[in-house]
Each structure stands twice: as C-alpha cells, then as structure tokens.
Amino acid sequence: MRRAFVQDANGSQSRPSFPFRHSSGRHGPCDPDCTLFGVFRVPLDRRSFFLAAASLALPVAASAATLDSASFGLKPDAGDDQTRNFQRAVETAAGSRLPLRLAPGSYRIGEIRLPANCQIQGVRGQTRLVFQGGTACLVSPRADLVTLSGLVIDGGAKPLPDRRGLVTLSHGRGVRVEDCEILGSSHHGLVLEGVEGMVRGNLVTGAAKAAIVALDSKGLTISQNTVRSAANNGILVWRTLAGDDGTMVEGNRIEDIAARDGGSGQNGNAINVYRAGNVTVSGNRIRGCAFSAVRANAAANIAVTGNNCSGLGETALYIEFGFEGAVVANNIIDGAALGVVATNFNHGGRLAAIHGNLIRNLTNRRPAGTDPNDPAGVGIAVEADAAISGNIIEGAPSAGIQLGWGQYLRDVSVTGNVIKGAPVGIAVSVAPGAGHALITDNLVQGASQGAVVGMEWKRPVTGDLARDGVGRFAQLTVSGNRVR
Structure with a gap:
C-alpha cells in the first residue's frame, strides 16, 4: 500500500x-x-x-472478575463443616455470572447444589473438597453452563445412593468439567445425564462402580482423562432408549478395571456403549481390564479406531446384540481371549468393517462368569454383512479368523489379511443354513490344521479348502490365498 x-x-x-x-x-x-x-x-x-x-x-x-471464596467466610484447612457458607457462595457467584475462586487447601462440605451458570475454580491439585455425606458432593439438576475446574473432590468412601455419582450433573448445555480429580467414590465417580459439554483432563480413581457415566447425552466429549482402579467399569455411554447419541470418547487413559459385581460382561470394561448411536471411540490407551477394552451393545454406527489395548480378560473389542453398523479400524490389541468380535446375528447384529488392526498374543482362556462353550483364542470373529481386510493376526491359539457360528453366517468378505501362527488360519461355518463367504488373497503362515477349514459349530468337517477347493460348498469362494 x-x-x-x-x-x-x-x-x-x-x-x-x-x-x-x-x-x-x-x-x-x-x-x-x-x-x-x-x-x-x-x-x-x-x-x-x-x-x-x-x-x-x-x-x-x-484481570477477569471473580468472586473470592474468603469473602463468604470459607477458610481453607478449617476443621469445621463449611457447607452453609459454600452453598451461599456458589449461589451468589451463579447469580452474579462470575466464577467462584477457591484458594488452595481443604474444605469440608456436605451436599452442595449447583445452580445454572455456576463456575467454581480451584488451584489444580491443591484445592480439595472433602465430602462429609449426602446424596452427592456436587449436584446440579439443571446444569446449564456449570463449570468445575482445578478441584480435588474426595469422596472418602462415604455412602451414596444407587445411580449417583460423587459429582452428578443433569440436563445442561455448555457443561465443563476440566482438570479435576474425583477420588474415593462409594458408587460412581462422575454422572452426567442429558448433558452437552466437555469432560477433559480429569483423573477419576477408586470408584466403587463406574468412573464416568454418560446417560442420554446431547453432544458430549469425554477426552484426555485418566481413569484408574474402577471396581466395575471405566466409562459408560448409555441411553435409556436406543437412539442417536454422538458422544466422542477420545484420547483417554484407562487402566485396571475390575468386575467386582461379576456377570458375563456387563462389568469389567474400560468403555461400554449401550443403545447409543453414532458414538466415536478413538485414540484411547487401555490396559488391564477384567473383560473388554470396548464393549458396544446395540450401538448403531459405532466407530472404534486407533485404540491401543493390552491385558484384557475376554474380548478386546466386542460389538454385540443388535448393533447395525460398526467400523473397527487401526487398533492395536496385545493380550486378550479374543481380538475383535462382531456377533449376535441371531439378535440382528450386522454390518461391520474391520480393517487394519494388529492383533497378537491371544489366549484360549475366558474369565469366570462367561459361557464355557463360547470360543476363545480367536483373532477376529464375525457373522453377518461384514468386510475383514488388511489385518495382521499373530499368535491366535484357536483360529486367526472365524466366520459365522452354525447357521449364523451371511455375506462376509475376507481379503488381504496376514495370519501367522494359528492352527486354523480361517474357520468358516458350513453348517446347514450358513450363507456366503468370500475368502481371497490372504497370507496364512504356520496353520498346522489348515489355512481355510469348514466348521460345523466347533467341529471341523473339511480338509484345507485353500488347497483342496470348496467342493460341495457352493456358497464359498476361496481363491488366491498364499499358504506357507
């Protein structure tokens, strides 16, 4: 110019x-x-x-304005219960549309009800709320624009009612829970019901049920949290009725999840998605779960991508019961009873793309509480309307890939996979009523019982179809496979 x-x-x-x-x-x-x-x-x-x-x-x-908690008589590290002053402080701050700033130290409080627009700021790792009892430590029945940041919320194993979390936030938009620690809950850690917002960068440890529960979400992101030592489940994404949910569970670290209340898979999972459609589970590091890293039940259009999973007791990535639409791609699985399973065609479970996963070091043992007749030691198992491509499976003690179970097999394609060190490379159902399968251009190494074997349930009934041809099983196409 x-x-x-x-x-x-x-x-x-x-x-x-x-x-x-x-x-x-x-x-x-x-x-x-x-x-x-x-x-x-x-x-x-x-x-x-x-x-x-x-x-x-x-x-x-x-110099954005805040309200100092000291002006309400709140004293860090005081020995007495400060519930009354704390409640007055949060109500005044919310009414003024200003954040309440808490100094470092411990504050002994009972149940605090958070109004809409309430924002509480602590000093990360230094501002501690010590729960003295009630239906929750922090609860909001109308949580619009509620923000919690920099708080340590210590439940001290004080009793909580059923379905409650130490922090329970309901029916709110613009909710933020960031940089907090939620410790020692006697029930759930954090419960969010009907919430749109962000849960990011928190530590939730020692929950007696689930660490984080998201029910009937309306656009929720759960990211970059650390979940440790939950007694039953890590993160639950559930809906009361099946429908669109859209929750994103991304970049979390989830470790040491037990199944204290037992069962056949409802507990012991790092991430459990139930009835929630269009959920994304990506980039999580998951280690040491009694059952699954990701378990999706009746969850339509779920994407499970780029997760790193190890030390699982049952199926690492389990898509089951009435799901319709699943992408399971680019995950690493090291140590489980089964790698990836998309099953229950008998309940309408169908339509899966399973691509680019690395699966290794499987075992043929299942945890207590599961059906002893169910398979184990299998890398990938599917039943209906599925494409399996570009996966690498090493060290599956039963079979690298299993297609169908009895009559439950329909329209499955298996191409371009590498299977090493499994006694059966690819097991395909040829039981009466089983449908079509395409098995082409796979590399199978070290399959002592056959690269492609026809099965009737657990029983092998053919030789190696990759070498001998499909014979009377016209519903099968087996070609171009490299067997070593």
Whole structure:
C-alpha cells in the first residue's frame, strides 16, 4: 500500500503528523518519529504502535472478575463443616455470572447444589473438597453452563445412593468439567445425564462402580482423562432408549478395571456403549481390564479406531446384540481371549468393517462368569454383512479368523489379511443354513490344521479348502490365498 505524504509550507514532503495528547494535556501534532506513552518516548512505527497498544490491553484481559471464596467466610484447612457458607457462595457467584475462586487447601462440605451458570475454580491439585455425606458432593439438576475446574473432590468412601455419582450433573448445555480429580467414590465417580459439554483432563480413581457415566447425552466429549482402579467399569455411554447419541470418547487413559459385581460382561470394561448411536471411540490407551477394552451393545454406527489395548480378560473389542453398523479400524490389541468380535446375528447384529488392526498374543482362556462353550483364542470373529481386510493376526491359539457360528453366517468378505501362527488360519461355518463367504488373497503362515477349514459349530468337517477347493460348498469362494 502506498504511503500518503503531505507537503509543508516550504514545498517539501513528509509523513503526516498524528494528533495525540501530550503530557501537558494539550492536543496537537506530535513529532512524526516519536510520541509519548506516559513518560516514555518510543519510536512511532507501525510495529511499535500495535505492540504498545497490545501491552496496554493485556492487564485488562488478564484481570477477569471473580468472586473470592474468603469473602463468604470459607477458610481453607478449617476443621469445621463449611457447607452453609459454600452453598451461599456458589449461589451468589451463579447469580452474579462470575466464577467462584477457591484458594488452595481443604474444605469440608456436605451436599452442595449447583445452580445454572455456576463456575467454581480451584488451584489444580491443591484445592480439595472433602465430602462429609449426602446424596452427592456436587449436584446440579439443571446444569446449564456449570463449570468445575482445578478441584480435588474426595469422596472418602462415604455412602451414596444407587445411580449417583460423587459429582452428578443433569440436563445442561455448555457443561465443563476440566482438570479435576474425583477420588474415593462409594458408587460412581462422575454422572452426567442429558448433558452437552466437555469432560477433559480429569483423573477419576477408586470408584466403587463406574468412573464416568454418560446417560442420554446431547453432544458430549469425554477426552484426555485418566481413569484408574474402577471396581466395575471405566466409562459408560448409555441411553435409556436406543437412539442417536454422538458422544466422542477420545484420547483417554484407562487402566485396571475390575468386575467386582461379576456377570458375563456387563462389568469389567474400560468403555461400554449401550443403545447409543453414532458414538466415536478413538485414540484411547487401555490396559488391564477384567473383560473388554470396548464393549458396544446395540450401538448403531459405532466407530472404534486407533485404540491401543493390552491385558484384557475376554474380548478386546466386542460389538454385540443388535448393533447395525460398526467400523473397527487401526487398533492395536496385545493380550486378550479374543481380538475383535462382531456377533449376535441371531439378535440382528450386522454390518461391520474391520480393517487394519494388529492383533497378537491371544489366549484360549475366558474369565469366570462367561459361557464355557463360547470360543476363545480367536483373532477376529464375525457373522453377518461384514468386510475383514488388511489385518495382521499373530499368535491366535484357536483360529486367526472365524466366520459365522452354525447357521449364523451371511455375506462376509475376507481379503488381504496376514495370519501367522494359528492352527486354523480361517474357520468358516458350513453348517446347514450358513450363507456366503468370500475368502481371497490372504497370507496364512504356520496353520498346522489348515489355512481355510469348514466348521460345523466347533467341529471341523473339511480338509484345507485353500488347497483342496470348496467342493460341495457352493456358497464359498476361496481363491488366491498364499499358504506357507
């Protein structure tokens, strides 16, 4: 852009002068090469002008108003119960639309009811709320714009009612729970019902039921949290009735999940999705679960991608019971009874794409409480309307890939997989009523009982179809497989 010039009375050109208030208070033209900011003289080029203006604005932006908890009589590390003063503080802060700032230290409180617009800020790892009893420590029945940040919420194993969390937030939009620690809950850790918002960067440990429960969500993201030592489940994404949910469970670290209340898979899972459609589970690090890393029951259009899973007691990634639509891709599984299972065609379970997974070090043992007749030691198992491609399976003690169970097999494609060290490379059902399968261009190494074997339930009934051909099983196409 061309600079404008002015001509003085003598005819010479110069840059225009800028009006500015001098230290005397008088308006007038300034020296074009300098100006006054207080008592300092600085060059007035474009860069300096904007830097100076920004530096003047910074203190204003950094001094956003908050309410200090001390003004409500709240005293850190006091030995007495401070519930009454704490309740007054959060109600005043919410009414003023200002955050309540808590100093470092411990605050002994009972049940605190959070109104809409309530924001509580602590010092991360240093501001501790010590629960003294009630139906929850922090509860909001109408949680619009509720924000909790930088708090340690210590349940101390105090009794809680059924289905409650130490923190329970319901029916709110714009909810934020960030950089908090939720410890020692006698029931669930954090319960969110009908919530839209973000749960990010929290530590939830020692929950006696589930660490995080999301019920009937309306656009929720659960990301970058650490969940440890939950007695029954890590993260639950459930709906009362099957329908669209859209929760994203991303980048969490979930470890040491037990199944204290037993069962055949309803407990012992890092992430459990039930009836919730269009859920994304991606990029999580999951280690040490009694049952599954991800278990999805009747969950339509679920995507399970890029998770790193190890030390699982049953099926690592389990898609079951009436699901319709699943993508299971690019996951790492090291240590489980089964790798990836998409099953229950008898209950309508169908439509899966299973691609690019690395599955290794499986065992043929299942945990207590499961049906002893169910298979184990299988890398990938599917039943209906599924494509299995580009996976690598090593060390499956029963079979690398299992297609169908009895008559429950329909329209399955298996292409371009690498299977190493399984006694049966690919087991395919040829029981009466079993449907079509395409098995092509796979590499199978070390399959002592056959690269492709026809099965009637658990019983092998053919030789190696990859070498001998499909014979009378016209519903099968087996070609181009490399057997070593």
